[in-house]
Amino acid sequence: MTERITGAQALIRALEHENVELIFGYPGGCILPAYDPLVDSDIRHVLVRHEQGAGHMAEGYAQVSGKPGVTMVTSGPAATNLVTPLMDAYMDSIPMVAITGQVGTAAIGTDAFQECDTVGITRACTKHNELVMSAQDIPMAVRQAFHIATTGRPGPTLIDIPKDCLQNEMTWTWPTDEEVLASLPGYRPNVKGHARMIKEAARTILASERPIIYAGGGILKSRAADALRELAELIDTYVVTTLMARGAFPDEHPLCIGMPGMHGNATAVTAMQKSDLLIALGSRFDDRITGKVDSFAPDAKIIHVDIDPAEQGKVRRPDVPIVGDAKYVIEEIIKEIKSLLAAGTVQADTSAWKSKVSGWREQFPMTYEPAEPGAPLKPQYCIEQLSDLAPEHTIVASGVGQHQMYASHFWQFNEPYTWLNSGGLGTMGYSIPAAIGAKAAKPDSVVWAIDGDGCFQMTAQELVTAAVEELPIKVAVLNNSYLGMVRQWQEMFYDERYSGVLLDQKLPDFVKWAEAMGCVGILVESPEEVGPAIEKANSINDRPVVIEFRTDASELVFPMVPAGQSNDELILHPTQQEKAGELS
Amino acid sequence: MTAINLYDGQVVNHHILSVLVQNRPGVLARVAGLFARRGYNIFSLAVAPAESSGMSRITIVVDVESTPLEQITKQLFKLIDVIKISELDPRSSVERELLIATVKAPEENRGHIVELVNIFEGKIIAVAQMVLTVSLEGHPDKLDDFEELLGGYGIVELQRTGRVALPKIDRGTRGHAAKQFPASSSSSSSSTTSGKAG
Numbered sequence: 001m002t003e004r005i006t007g008a009q010a011l012i013r014a015l016e017h018e019n020v021e022l023i024f025g026y027p028g029g030c031i032l033p034a035y036d037p038l039v040d041s042d043i044r045h046v047l048v049r050h051e052q053g054a055g056h057m058a059e060g061y062a063q064v065s066g067k068p069g070v071t072m073v074t075s076g077p078a079a080t081n082l083v084t085p086l087m088d089a090y091m092d093s094i095p096m097v098a099i100t101g102q103v104g105t106a107a108i109g110t111d112a113f114q115e116c117d118t119v120g121i122t123r124a125c126t127k128h129n130e131l132v133m134s135a136q137d138i139p140m141a142v143r144q145a146f147h148i149a150t151t152g153r154p155g156p157t158l159i160d161i162p163k164d165c166l167q168n169e170m171t172w173t174w175p176t177d178e179e180v181l182a183s184l185p186g187y188r189p190n191v192k193g194h195a196r197m198i199k200e201a202a203r204t205i206l207a208s209e210r211p212i213i214y215a216g217g218g219i220l221k222s223r224a225a226d227a228l229r230e231l232a233e234l235i236d237t238y239v240v241t242t243l244m245a246r247g248a249f250p251d252e253h254p255l256c257i258g259m260p261g262m263h264g265n266a267t268a269v270t271a272m273q274k275s276d277l278l279i280a281l282g283s284r285f286d287d288r289i290t291g292k293v294d295s296f297a298p299d300a301k302i303i304h305v306d307i308d309p310a311e312q313g314k315v316r317r318p319d320v321p322i323v324g325d326a327k328y329v330i331e332e333i334i335k336e337i338k339s340l341l342a343a344g345t346v347q348a349d350t351s352a353w354k355s356k357v358s359g360w361r362e363q364f365p366m367t368y369e370p371a372e373p374g375a376p377l378k379p380q381y382c383i384e385q386l387s388d389l390a391p392e393h394t395i396v397a398s399g400v401g402q403h404q405m406y407a408s409h410f411w412q413f414n415e416p417y418t419w420l421n422s423g424g425l426g427t428m429g430y431s432i433p434a435a436i437g438a439k440a441a442k443p444d445s446v447v448w449a450i451d452g453d454g455c456f457q458m459t460a461q462e463l464v465t466a467a468v469e470e471l472p473i474k475v476a477v478l479n480n481s482y483l484g485m486v487r488q489w490q491e492m493f494y495d496e497r498y499s500g501v502l503l504d505q506k507l508p509d510f511v512k513w514a515e516a517m518g519c520v521g522i523l524v525e526s527p528e529e530v531g532p533a534i535e536k537a538n539s540i541n542d543r544p545v546v547i548e549f550r551t552d553a554s555e556l557v558f559p560m561v562p563a564g565q566s567n568d569e570l571i572l573h574p575t576q577q578e579k580a581g582e583l584s
Numbered sequence: 585m586t587a588i589n590l591y592d593g594q595v596v597n598h599h600i601l602s603v604l605v606q607n608r609p610g611v612l613a614r615v616a617g618l619f620a621r622r623g624y625n626i627f628s629l630a631v632a633p634a635e636s637s638g639m640s641r642i643t644i645v646v647d648v649e650s651t652p653l654e655q656i657t658k659q660l661f662k663l664i665d666v667i668k669i670s671e672l673d674p675r676s677s678v679e680r681e682l683l684i685a686t687v688k689a690p691e692e693n694r695g696h697i698v699e700l701v702n703i704f705e706g707k708i709i710a711v712a713q714m715v716l717t718v719s720l721e722g723h724p725d726k727l728d729d730f731e732e733l734l735g736g737y738g739i740v741e742l743q744r745t746g747r748v749a750l751p752k753i754d755r756g757t758r759g760h761a762a763k764q765f766p767a768s769s770s771s772s773s774s775s776t777t778s779g780k781a782g
């Protein structure tokens with residue numbers, strides 16, 4: 001039996017077959033035909049206010065739900081507006097499928113209205129993309145896009161569909177798994193690590209006297225949080241969780257020593273530097289972690305577990321490279337360690353190391369000085385209060401800058417998939433749309449966006465989407481009137497010559513702006529107001545809430561490793577600087 | 585890796601990558617774009633359909649150190665359309681290239697040029713009053729020599745194809761000399777690289 005339907009109908013049906021519940025999109029000329037069958041579909045369409053917002057919503061949705069986020073927009077400017085979220089998703093390995101309209105096949109290459117070379121432009125910011133040239137090819141293109149986005153190292157894919165391919169009829173078919181695999185002979189991600197290397201990893205771990213587990217975003221991608229915990233407890237080893245992995249291992253766990261890197265806490269940074277073995281699990285030795293590579297963890301052997309072979313040796317040569325899925329490999333390493341222990345191998349004595357690290361942790365907690373009476377709020381205090389008052393399973397999305405670091409430092413992350421941020425690309429404006437996507441995935445969870453005043457002004461219009469589409473997120477704007485992180489660098493490294501960083505002390509009026517977008521707006525200026533305002537926000541569920549916290553512009557993020565310097569050059573919080581010698 | 589002495593005396597470290605790809609629109613742009621993004625220069629490039637239908641083979645000559653080459657090979661292999669990558673060792677590969685050139689050939693030089701073409705076993709493919717168009721197929725080194733000698737007579741226009749290469753047939757045993765990627769389903773320490781690549 002052959003069923004003739006249009007390419008547009010085939011597209012929507014293919015998305016239904018891929019179990020898509022939600023599309024974040026924005027219609028326009030070339031994608032118009034695809035919006036017609038959407039009327040008859042169960043798939044919910046969230047109409048955004050800017051295509052960039054659609055992309056970040058898809059990212060937020062994907063990270064919280066574990067399913068690929070889907071965005072659909074038209075050609076030309078809509079496609080170029082997607083470039084930022086596509087690159088963001090590519091850097092942070094987020095599964096996402098973008099569908100873009102394209103001018104009709106006959107018009108391609110003629111500089112037609114709203115034409116752009118979408119596959120050309122997005123080639124460097126997608127895991128794979130494809131220009132479909134026939135209605136008949138649409139189901140296979142969709143299957144390939146979802147398969148590639150969600151397997152191996154996840155990432156964004158894009159399907160560019162000319163308008164006539166959406167309008168033309170095709171014979172409906174749904175490709176089988178075998179057909180999909182046969183169509184992609186060059187794509188076979190390796191899930192299972194090399195057995196000999198897994199054995200070697202187990203032996204190396206048991207022989208180490210100063211091990212550290214360096215857990216990255218790959219833990220979350222492979223749903224390996226439980227396996228990570230089992231491994232850490234089995235070998236009784238401290239864990240650092242990178243910015244992409246906050247929540248992958250509970251902050252409250254006695255073995256958690258927090259975030260490493262440029263703004264990592266002193267214990268995590270120093271423990272990595274002094275370790276004799278880094279067990280890198282789904283982490284990629286990003287420059288924000290290593291600082292100056294030549295002097296990064298100089299005595300450490302490296303076990304590197306990553307599903308992407310290109311990460312092995314890209315930055316630091318591993319002693320034990322294992323290409324595979326983090327969950328699978330960690331579970332195999334656990335089995336191997338258990339059988340070695342059962343056969344009489346004794347784990348090296350790590351007690352001296354453990355007491356040293358726990359000493360650092362006591363001496364060098366994350367810290368800040370409380371605000372003087374009448375002075376502006378401390379941003380760290382606002383984050384602490386938000387975290388303390390957050391209901392269970394609260395999800396936090398942050399923008400990029402000082403507030404992102406404060407959020408990572410002072411929010412207690414005890415559950416995986418509760419922290420969203422733009423780690424790799426550092427996209428200002430990420431938090432509001434990402435939070436909306438997260439809320440769409442988990443409507444019963446409270447979702448906070450923690451934003452700076454700079455970030456907020458990049459994508460705030462999506463709060464209209466949140467209000468209209470009944471996705472009531474909450475936004476905490478830490479308003480210090482400055483681009484805080486840039487200001488910090490100018491203060492520390494450019495002789496306090498502030499250039500292009502003062503936004504404005506009066507404008508915009510965040511409360512009025514929030515109200516104009518259908519949100520509740522609350523202004524908080526003194527410490528006593530902080531808790532009640534947060535409690536009020538948490539109690540409102542029928543519309544979004546924006547709290548503007550007026551914070552201290554002179555506050556700096558510490559600790560800090562200046563860019564390009566060794567992690568040994570860590571600058572501590574001023575109140576801890578005199579004890580710096582004890583970090584050795 | 586081999587140090588190739590170009591006709592102008594410049595020595596470059598060359599690697600030959602033979603990349604089997606699915607013959608789909610944009611595949612060359614993907615491969616070339618990846619080189620550009622990582623800041624590596626393609627020395628020569630030859631693309632044509634390969635033995636099986638739907639496949640093309642791209643022969644890329646790159647001048648890089650061996651460490652970043654490992655990284656770029658891995659990055660190339662991440663492209664969905666790339667099926668196999670072989671790094672060919674020039675000592676155990678056959679390499680060929682084609683050169684055509686139009687050279688100034690006034691009467692007093694014409695005999696010398698014809699002689700030179702004959703020595704190199706090239707061909708004269710077009711003759712005019714003052715110029716000749718000649719062709720030579722062979723090992724790229726031989727083409728380098730020919731080009732250098734031809735240069736003395738005044739080259740009007742010259743085009744080389746870029747090299748194509750295949751592993752030498754090993755008559756003794758099965759298999760051949762190409763180092764393939766990935767070496768196995770999982771990398772061992774010997775197939776990883778040290779140093780930093782961007």
